[in-house]
Amino acid sequence: MKTICLYFEIHQNIHLKRYRFFDIGTDHYYYDDYENERSIDETAEKSYIPALQTLLEMAQENKGYFKCAMSLSGCTIELLEIHAPHVLDLICQLYDTGCLEIVSEPYSHGLSSLANERCFREEVKHLCEKVESIFGCQPKVFRNSCSIYTDEIGRMVADLGFKGMLTEGAKHILGWKSPHFVYNCAMAPKLKLLLRDNRLSEDISFRFNDYNWDEYPLFADRYMDWIAQLPEEEEEIINLFMELCALGIWQPLSSNILEFMKALPNEARKRGIKFATPSEICRNVKSVGPLNVSDPISWVDEERDVSPWLGNVMQREAYQKLYTVADRVLICNDRKLKQDWDYLQASNNFRFMSTKPGSENAYRGIYDSPYDAFTNYMNIISDFITRVNNLYPDLDNEQLSPLMTTIRNQEDELDRKDKEIEKLQKTIQILKSKTKKAKK
Amino acid sequence: MFGWEFPPHILGGLGTATYGIIKGLSLLPDMDITLCLPKPRGDEDRSFVHIIPMDCVPVVWHDVDAQYVDKRIGNRMSPQLYYDMRDHLYADFRYLHTNDLGCIEFSGRYPDNLYEEINNYSIVAGVVARQQQFDIIHAHDWLTYPAGIYAKQLSGKPLVIHVHATDFDRSRGHVNPTVYGIERDGMDHADCIMCVSELTRQTVINHYGQDPAKCFAMHNAVYPLPERIQQIVAKRKPFTEKKEKVVTFLGRITMQKGPEYFIEAAKLVIERTQNIRFCMAGCGDMMNKMIELAAAKGICHRLHFPGFMKGDQVYEAYRDSDVYVMPSVSEPFGISPLEAMQCGVPTIISKQSGCGEILTNCIKTNYWDINAMADAMYSLCTYASIHSYMQIEGKREVDQITWERVGQRIRSHYDRLIHR
Numbered sequence: 001m002k003t004i005c006l007y008f009e010i011h012q013n014i015h016l017k018r019y020r021f022f023d024i025g026t027d028h029y030y031y032d033d034y035e036n037e038r039s040i041d042e043t044a045e046k047s048y049i050p051a052l053q054t055l056l057e058m059a060q061e062n063k064g065y066f067k068c069a070m071s072l073s074g075c076t077i078e079l080l081e082i083h084a085p086h087v088l089d090l091i092c093q094l095y096d097t098g099c100l101e102i103v104s105e106p107y108s109h110g111l112s113s114l115a116n117e118r119c120f121r122e123e124v125k126h127l128c129e130k131v132e133s134i135f136g137c138q139p140k141v142f143r144n145s146c147s148i149y150t151d152e153i154g155r156m157v158a159d160l161g162f163k164g165m166l167t168e169g170a171k172h173i174l175g176w177k178s179p180h181f182v183y184n185c186a187m188a189p190k191l192k193l194l195l196r197d198n199r200l201s202e203d204i205s206f207r208f209n210d211y212n213w214d215e216y217p218l219f220a221d222r223y224m225d226w227i228a229q230l231p232e233e234e235e236e237i238i239n240l241f242m243e244l245c246a247l248g249i250w251q252p253l254s255s256n257i258l259e260f261m262k263a264l265p266n267e268a269r270k271r272g273i274k275f276a277t278p279s280e281i282c283r284n285v286k287s288v289g290p291l292n293v294s295d296p297i298s299w300v301d302e303e304r305d306v307s308p309w310l311g312n313v314m315q316r317e318a319y320q321k322l323y324t325v326a327d328r329v330l331i332c333n334d335r336k337l338k339q340d341w342d343y344l345q346a347s348n349n350f351r352f353m354s355t356k357p358g359s360e361n362a363y364r365g366i367y368d369s370p371y372d373a374f375t376n377y378m379n380i381i382s383d384f385i386t387r388v389n390n391l392y393p394d395l396d397n398e399q400l401s402p403l404m405t406t407i408r409n410q411e412d413e414l415d416r417k418d419k420e421i422e423k424l425q426k427t428i429q430i431l432k433s434k435t436k437k438a439k440k
Numbered sequence: 441m442f443g444w445e446f447p448p449h450i451l452g453g454l455g456t457a458t459y460g461i462i463k464g465l466s467l468l469p470d471m472d473i474t475l476c477l478p479k480p481r482g483d484e485d486r487s488f489v490h491i492i493p494m495d496c497v498p499v500v501w502h503d504v505d506a507q508y509v510d511k512r513i514g515n516r517m518s519p520q521l522y523y524d525m526r527d528h529l530y531a532d533f534r535y536l537h538t539n540d541l542g543c544i545e546f547s548g549r550y551p552d553n554l555y556e557e558i559n560n561y562s563i564v565a566g567v568v569a570r571q572q573q574f575d576i577i578h579a580h581d582w583l584t585y586p587a588g589i590y591a592k593q594l595s596g597k598p599l600v601i602h603v604h605a606t607d608f609d610r611s612r613g614h615v616n617p618t619v620y621g622i623e624r625d626g627m628d629h630a631d632c633i634m635c636v637s638e639l640t641r642q643t644v645i646n647h648y649g650q651d652p653a654k655c656f657a658m659h660n661a662v663y664p665l666p667e668r669i670q671q672i673v674a675k676r677k678p679f680t681e682k683k684e685k686v687v688t689f690l691g692r693i694t695m696q697k698g699p700e701y702f703i704e705a706a707k708l709v710i711e712r713t714q715n716i717r718f719c720m721a722g723c724g725d726m727m728n729k730m731i732e733l734a735a736a737k738g739i740c741h742r743l744h745f746p747g748f749m750k751g752d753q754v755y756e757a758y759r760d761s762d763v764y765v766m767p768s769v770s771e772p773f774g775i776s777p778l779e780a781m782q783c784g785v786p787t788i789i790s791k792q793s794g795c796g797e798i799l800t801n802c803i804k805t806n807y808w809d810i811n812a813m814a815d816a817m818y819s820l821c822t823y824a825s826i827h828s829y830m831q832i833e834g835k836r837e838v839d840q841i842t843w844e845r846v847g848q849r850i851r852s853h854y855d856r857l858i859h860r
Contacts, residue, residue: 020811021818022712317825355833360800371803372812374826375819 002227002236002273005194005281006068007143007166008244010048010091011109012040012076013348015365019376024383030340035366037083044084047248052090054247054258059099062265067099067275069166070244071143074107074127075343077134088134095135101277102131103166104139110345111309113144113153114296115323118330118408123342124160141165141278145347147196147241147299148306151292154185154193162191164282166241169195170297170304177291180236184287192282193291196241196299200226205246209255220263228271235285237276241299301356308359309350314374319350322381325388327404332391340384349377441475442565442577442584442591444548446484446491451549452692453775454604457636457660458580461602462489464661464847471851476568476587478561479548482515492572493517494564498526499533500542512541528570533563554583555618562587569594576600576854582607582619585626598631598857602658605636606643609770610696624648632853634658636773637794658850659798661843662778669755673783676759679828685716685821688761688785690749691776693724698767698790698807700726703733703743705767708814709821710739716821718743721757758783762827763820767807768793777802781838786830788816798841801834 017032058066070091072080080087094100106112106123107130113120124142131139142162144153149167157165169179179195203223207213215222227238243250251257268275276284296306310316322344329341352364352373359370367373392400441462445455458475465471466488474490484491496513509519526542538544544560551557565587578600579588585601592599606623607615627633627648633655635641641657644650665673679685687709689702699720706718720730720743727745734743749757758764764780764787771793778795780787781802789796790807803820805812820827 020815021822022708022814313825313829314823317823355829369803371816371819371826371830374823375815378819378823378826379815 002230002232002238003276003281004227004268004273005237005239005276005278007103007239007241007278008068008070009105009143009242010070010076010244011073012043012079013109013346014075014079014343015039016349016376016380018366019380019383021375021379021382024379025386028383028387030380030384031343032366036079040079040083043245043249044080044087046253047245048084048087049090050253050258051244051247051261052087052094054261055100056090056094056097058262058265059094059097062269063097065269065275066265067101067277067280069101069103069141069278071103071105071139072131073105073109073145073346074123074130075109075346077130092135101141101279102135102137102139103278104128104131104142104162106145108342108345109145110342110347111145111148111306111319111350112323112326112345113148113156114150114306114310115319116326117156119323119326120156121160122330124157126342141282143167146309148296149193149293149298150296151185151187151294153296154191154293155187158185158188158191164192164194164278166194166239166278167196168297168299168304169197169239172304173291173293173297180230180233180238181288182235182237182281182285183289183291186290186292189287189290192285192287194237194239194278194281195291196239198299198304200238201240201242204240204257204260205242205250208251208257208260218260220260220267223260224264224267224271224273227268227273237281237285307356308354309347312353312355312370314355314370315350315353318353318374318377318381321378321385325385327400328388328392331404331407332388334391337384337387337391344381344384349373353377441473442561442579442587443475443477444581444583446475446477446480448483449481449548453773454581456775457604457773460661460663460843461580461846461850463663464843464845465850467844467847468851474572474574476565476584477548478546478557480516491516492521492568494561494568495543495546495548496522496541497564497567498522498538498542499529499536499544499563499567500538501526501529502540502542504541509541525567525571528567530566530570536560536563558583558586558622562590565590566594575858578602579626580604582623582626585622585629589626589629592629598860599629600632600634600853600857601626601630603627603633603635603640603644603772605772606640606647608643608647609640609772612695612769630654631857632656634850634853636660638797639770639792639794640772656853657797658846659794659841660773660775660778661841661846662775662782662838663843664839665755665782669752672752672755673759676784679762679831680824682762683715685762686719686760687716687763687765687817687821688719688721688757689765689767690721690754690757690780691766693720693722693727693730695726696769696771697724698769699724699730700733701767701807701810701813702765703730703737703739705765705810705813705817706734706743707737707739708810709817710742713818713821716742716817719746719757719761720744721746721749723748754779755783758785761785763788763817765813765817766790766793767813769807771795778838778841781834784831784835786820786827786834788813788820799837801830801837803830 015032015035016030107127141164142157143166147168179197183193185191247257297304300308352367353370355370443458447455447459462473476492476494478494480491480493493516496517506519509522569591577588577591577597579585580602581604588599607619627650635644635657638657641655644655645652691697693699709716734740758780764785766777766789768790773794777787777789787802791804792807796804803816
């Protein structure tokens with residue numbers, strides 16, 4: 001039996017404005033409102049709305065059969081709330097049909113999972129609260145920003161109570177293994193891993209409209225034949241993960257990508273293939289074994305690693321500078337500061353600084369070069385760091401870290417004591433009821 | 441080839457570029473190059489090129505004995521060549537001012553009577569073209585175009601002209617009609633126009649009305665630094681150990697190079713920082729005006745004018761700089777950023793510079809955008825990672841740009857012209 005797990009990422013970053021070094025200390029607003037409105041409007045119009053309408057149709061026509069999953073970054077939810085609330089309405093409608101599962105991710109779509117555990121946990125909780133307020137559900141499955149994954153991240157995600165996690169089926173990790181099985185995290189055996197089939201996913205998201213591709217033009221029946229012809233084992237999961245804007249932006253609507261999507265459920269049904277959401281799979285399918293990932297993997301570029309964000313010295317300096325203040329931001333109560341913290345962490349800011357070969361003509365937002373992107377970002381975080389440090393003027397980093405450790409230890413101790421109290425209270429209650437019975 | 445300048449006696453970028461092109465071509469197996477120069481001093485490197493000193497070529501017949509000729513010009517031209525040239529006089533030039541050997545004197549610089557010198561140069565070229573055997577005529581910059589045209593008319597061989605700059609670049613659009621006329625005439629007669637950048641090529645096509653099919657962008661290159669200069673550069677202090685950072689402008693202080701934008705950007709940086717100094721090296725007709733401008737802005741305590749740099753001083757300046765800036769308003773090519781990058785200096789150039797077309801590891805801003813320029817200066821002086829990235833990657837990139845490759849490309853055009 002073959003099962004397709006379809007997942008869409010919804011993420012648009014918040015664009016930073018042109019920020020010169022002489023603005024440092026005088027201007028604390030970092031965002032390009034015009035560009036933000038323009039780009040979210042464009043994406044909503046060209047991609048999100050038609051794509052979601054199509055998914056809605058698919059769900060209504062194939063009630064109980066067609067299923068998919070989605071995740072939204074916190075920043076994107078905010079952008080959609082302000083500029084394109086009807087997109088959120090559509091997602092809610094889709095959710096109400098029961099075909100959609102909402103997957104969690106870090107609020108900022110940033111790299112905190114690699115930098116600071118406490119910050120990462122806070123972000124994930126923040127997003128889960130946001131999701132609950134909109135959809136009224138608690139996500140059970142997690143996907144990290146850009147599908148970044150290591151064993152350590154798996155452990156943190158399991159600690160947060162998630163049952164499963166989506167990530168990339170990177171060749172250098174899998175080796176001879178197939179991405180079509182469910183694995184589990186090496187450090188937290190209970191956390192199940194669903195690995196993306198990158199060839200089949202990118203056939204849709206990257207190559208669908210490529211005239212030079214030898215499979216062009218691709219039709220739904222042939223695509224489903226490929227899946228049906230995969231070697232048959234007892235439980236095969238085909239994970240198709242992509243960004244939602246692949247439908248409409250990367251593959252323009254004129255390529256009939258939506259007609260292709262619409263035809264998929266019927267063709268799948270003919271071949272005995274079903275659809276499932278990630279949490280259904282985590283619940284019903286057993287893991288075939290642990291997967292060891294010591295170095296981070298992601299779903300971007302040929303290397304499938306973190307080089308698009310942390311590949312050169314500039315990106316690494318920016319990243320390190322930003323996370324030097326992570327602990328301070330966590331303990332502060334300044335909401336404006338926390339909001340900036342979310343927006344500044346977005347991985348896109350680092351991607352704009354990439355100098356990888358082949359990135360020369362990549363999309364860079366308002367910047368004309370990686371150096372431009374770096375300079376602008378560094379100016380902004382210089383101002384941001386000063387603001388954070390001004391909150392705690394008499395505290396330098398060396399003093400801070402022992403304090404943070406103390407706080408952390410005390411928190412742990414309190415947790416432990418809470419549990420103990422709970423346990424003791426239970427025992428007391430049991431004892432009380434026993435004595436009552438004895439009295440009787 | 442007709443040239444005007446040649447190392448070691450150079451006044452601008454033209455000499456360096458001419459040297460590089462000839463050297464790059466000479467590395468190819470079957471090239472025999474003769475270069476005509478108005479006034480070589482005799483200390484030029486002749487290992488790969490024959491140099492004909494135009495001020496030793498007779499245009500008037502004088503009966504002089506070999507010993508005397510040898511004594512007068514032996515260090516620059518063989519007496520036999522003098523006699524061979526004398527056999528090819530073609531008109532009566534006794535009305536011209538000539539010396540005792542029947543030769544016209546040249547200054548070899550850019551004197552006030554430049555037009556006269558250009559005219560004399562082409563008269564002498566007539567003699568040379570009658571005596572020498574060649575397959576291609578290659579003329580460098582407008583000063584030698586008339587000589588090239590004349591040589592073409594005499595020999596019927598294809599004429600290649602090399603546009604190192606146009607008067608549109610030099611004058612920010614207010615062209616001198618005489619110069620334009622000479623340039624235009626040269627281009628009209630040329631069989632192939634080589635421009636040092638796409639930017640120049642577009643100027644040639646749009647402002648000189650040339651056929652795009654005969655214009656080609658032929659970007660310049662740089663020579664690997666000699667051992668001696670590498671040693672100078674190696675004494676650089678590591679960036680992170682320097683308390684004060686230095687931002688340098690190096691070049692002729694003229695309208696074309698946009699010095700005022702450098703000063704405006706420097707002012708923005710100086711106002712807000714404590715550890716950045718600026719240096720405007722070179723001289724030129726706008727130098728005094730620039731000193732006045734800096735004084736009026738009140739930034740002379742951190743902006744220095746060390747004057748004209750020669751020889752090794754240039755490399756010492758690069759060594760002590762942390763950022764090199766070329767804010768040219770219109771730069772046909774601009775070799776100096778490449779030299780700075782060779783020395784490991786991160787570079788900011790204007791988008792209006794031709795060399796930007798072949799460089800990626802440098803920061804490009806519009807010359808008028810002083811905010812962007814100041815921001816880039818500040819960033820390179822403040823953040824160690826971008827500095828080290830551009831230092832290493834910039835050098836690696838420039839090391840790939842060699843004259844040998846330029847020579848090969850020029851040669852392929854020669855072949856096409858000869859076998860046409």
